[in-house]
Amino acid sequence: xxxxxxxxxxxxxxxxxxxxxxxxxxxxxxxxxxxxxxxxxxxxxxxxxxxxxxxxxxxxxxxxxxxxxxxxxxxxxxxxxxxxxxxxxxxxxxxxxxxxxxxxxxxxxxxxxxxxxxxxxxxxxxxxxxxxxxxxxxxxxxxxxxxxxxxxxxxxxxxxxxxxxxxxxxxxxxxxxxxxxxxxxxxxxxxxxxxxxxxxxxxxxxxxxxxxxxxxxxxxxxxxxxxxxxxxxxxxxxxxxxxxxxxxxxxxxxxxxxxxxxxxxxxxxxxxx
Numbered sequence: 001x002x003x004x005x006x007x008x009x010x011x012x013x014x015x016x017x018x019x020x021x022x023x024x025x026x027x028x029x030x031x032x033x034x035x036x037x038x039x040x041x042x043x044x045x046x047x048x049x050x051x052x053x054x055x056x057x058x059x060x061x062x063x064x065x066x067x068x069x070x071x072x073x074x075x076x077x078x079x080x081x082x083x084x085x086x087x088x089x090x091x092x093x094x095x096x097x098x099x100x101x102x103x104x105x106x107x108x109x110x111x112x113x114x115x116x117x118x119x120x121x122x123x124x125x126x127x128x129x130x131x132x133x134x135x136x137x138x139x140x141x142x143x144x145x146x147x148x149x150x151x152x153x154x155x156x157x158x159x160x161x162x163x164x165x166x167x168x169x170x171x172x173x174x175x176x177x178x179x180x181x182x183x184x185x186x187x188x189x190x191x192x193x194x195x196x197x198x199x200x201x202x203x204x205x206x207x208x209x210x211x212x213x214x215x216x217x218x219x220x221x222x223x224x225x226x227x228x229x230x231x232x233x234x235x236x237x238x239x240x241x242x243x244x245x246x247x248x249x250x251x252x253x254x255x256x257x258x259x260x261x262x263x264x265x266x267x268x269x270x271x272x273x
Contacts, residue, residue, distance in 0.1 A: 030065075032064055033064055033065070036061055036064060036071070036204070037071065037083055037086050038083070039061070039204050039205065040059060040060075040061050040071060040072075040073075040081075040086060040204060041081050041082060041083055041085075041086070042263050042266070043059045043122075043124075043204050043205075043207075043208045044058075044059050044073065044078040044079070044081035045078070045079060045081065045263075045266040045267070045270060046208055046212075046259075046262040046263060046265075046266045047059065047078060047124065047126065047208060047211060047212070048077075048078045048079035048266070049079070049262070049265060049266040049269050049270075050212050050215075050262065051129070051215070052124075052126045052128050052211050052212055052215050053078040053079070053126050053127075054078075054127065055077045055078075055079075056077075056078075056127055057078055057124070057125055057126040057127055057196070058072055058073065058078065058104050058106070058107075058110075058124075058125055059072070059073075059078070059122070059123070059124050059125075059204065059207070059208070060072035060089075060107075060110040060122065060123050061121060061122045061203075061204050062114055062120070062121040062122070063088065066088075067091075068090065068091030068114065068115070069088055069089060069090055069091065069096070070088075070089050070110055070111065070114055070123075071086055071087070071088055071089070072086070072087060072089060072103075072104065072107065072110060073085045073086055073087065073104075074087055074100070074101045074102060074103055075101070075102040075103050075104050075105075079270075087100060087101075087103065089103075089107060089110070089111065090111075091111060091114070091115060092111060092174065093107040093108045093110065093111035093112075093174065093177070105170055105172040106125060106170055106171050106172055108171055108172065108173055108174050108176065108177030109123065109125050109171050109177050109180060109198055110123045110125075110177075111174070111177060112174060112177030112178045112180065112181040113177070113180070113181045113184065113198070113200060115178075115181070116178070116181040116182070116184075117181070117184075117186075117200065119202060120200040120201070120202070121201070121202055121203050121204070122200065122201050122202075122203055122204035122206070122207035122208075123198065123199070123200050123207065124198070124199040124200075124207050124208065124210075124211040125196065125197075125198050125199075126196050126197060126199070126211060127195065127196035128196055128197055128211065128214060128215045128218070129215070130215055130218035130219045130222060131191055131196065131197050131214060131215060131218045132191075132194065132195070132196065133218075133222070134155070134157075134191060134218060134221075135157050135191040135192060135193045135194060135195070135196075135197075136193060136194050139225070140154040140155065141154060141155040141191060141214075141217070141218060141221065142154045142155075142221065142233045142234075143217055143233060143234040143239060144217060144220050144221050144224055144231065144232075144233055144234065145213070145216065145217050145220050145234070146234065146242060147213045147216065147217070148213045148214060148216065148217035148234075149234050149238065149239040149242035149243055150188045150189070150210055150213075150239070150243055151188075151189060151214065151217060151234075151239075152233075152234055152235075152236050152238075152239030152240075153236050153239075155187070155189050155190065155191055155197075155214075156183055156184065156185065156187060156190050156191070157183075157190070157191045157192075157193055158179070158180050158183040158184070158190050158191065158192050158193065158198075159193045160176065160179075160192070160193065160195075161193075163175075163176060163179040164176060164179075169192075169193075169194060169195050171192075180192070180198065184198060184200070188200055188201065188210055189210065189214055197211075197214060199211040199214060205256065205259045208259070208262070209258060209259070212262075
C-alpha cells in the first residue's frame with residue numbers, strides 16, 4: 001500500500017513538472033527575460049519575508065516582449081516560489097499553456113490592470129494586515145512617512161459589493177478585475193474592502209517597495225491616531241517633490257539600496273540551517 005502511494009505521488013510530481021510551461025527555459029536565450037524572472041521570484045520571497053504576503057497573495061510582471069501578456073507564479077505560497085513556477089498568461093488572464101498546473105483565481109486583478117494601465121509593469125496583490133482596518137472604516141489611508149509619499153493625497157477603497165452584490169470578496173473574473181482597475185484609476189495603490197490591497201509600479205522593484213511602505217505607513221498612521229490630536233500628513237506638494245526625486249533616481253546611485261537589502265534578508269531567512 002505504501003509503495004503504491006509513493007508511486008502515485010511520484011507520478012503526480014512528474015506530471016506537474018511536465019506540464020509547467022518552459023518560461024524559465026526560454027529565458028536562457030533572453031537575458032532580459034531571465035533577469036525579470038529572477039526579480040519576480042525574489043519579489044515573492046521579499047514580500048513574504050517582510051510580512052506583506054503570507055500563504056496567499058501574488059506578484060506579476062508585464063511580459064517584456066509580448067504585448068498584453070504577463071508573468072506570474074502558479075498557485076503556490078509566495079514564500080516557496082522558484083523560477084520553474086513562473087507561468088505566462090495572456091491579456092485575458094488565461095495561461096498560455098492551458099494544460100498546466102493550477103493558477104491563482106484572482107489573476108484577473110493583474111490582467112485587467114495591465115489592460116487599463118500601460119504605465120504599469122508590475123502588480124502586487126496582498127492581504128497586507130494593517131491596511132485592512134483602513135478598508136473597512138471611514139478613516140482614509142494617507143501618507144505620514146516620507147517613504148510612503150506615493151499614497152498622497154489618500155488611497156481609494158474598492159468595495160466589491162457595489163459591483164457584484166454579495167460575494168466571497170474574490171476578484172475572480174474579468175468583470176470584477178475591470179471594476180477594480182477602474183477604482184484604482186491612475187493611483188499606485190487601492191485598498192480592497194475587508195480583503196487587502198493592490199499595488200502597482202513601473203517595475204517590480206518599485207511595486208515591491210510601494211507594497212512594503214504601504215504596510216509600514218498604515219502601522220505608523222494607526223499609531224499616530226492612537227496618540228490623538230491633529231495629524232500632520234505629508235502634503236500633496238511635498239509628495240509630488242518626493243516622487244519626482246524618486247523617479248529621477250530610479251536608475252541612479254542608490255536606486256536598488258532597499259531591494260538589495262531586502263533580497264539578502266529574504267535569502268538568509270530561506271537558507272537551510
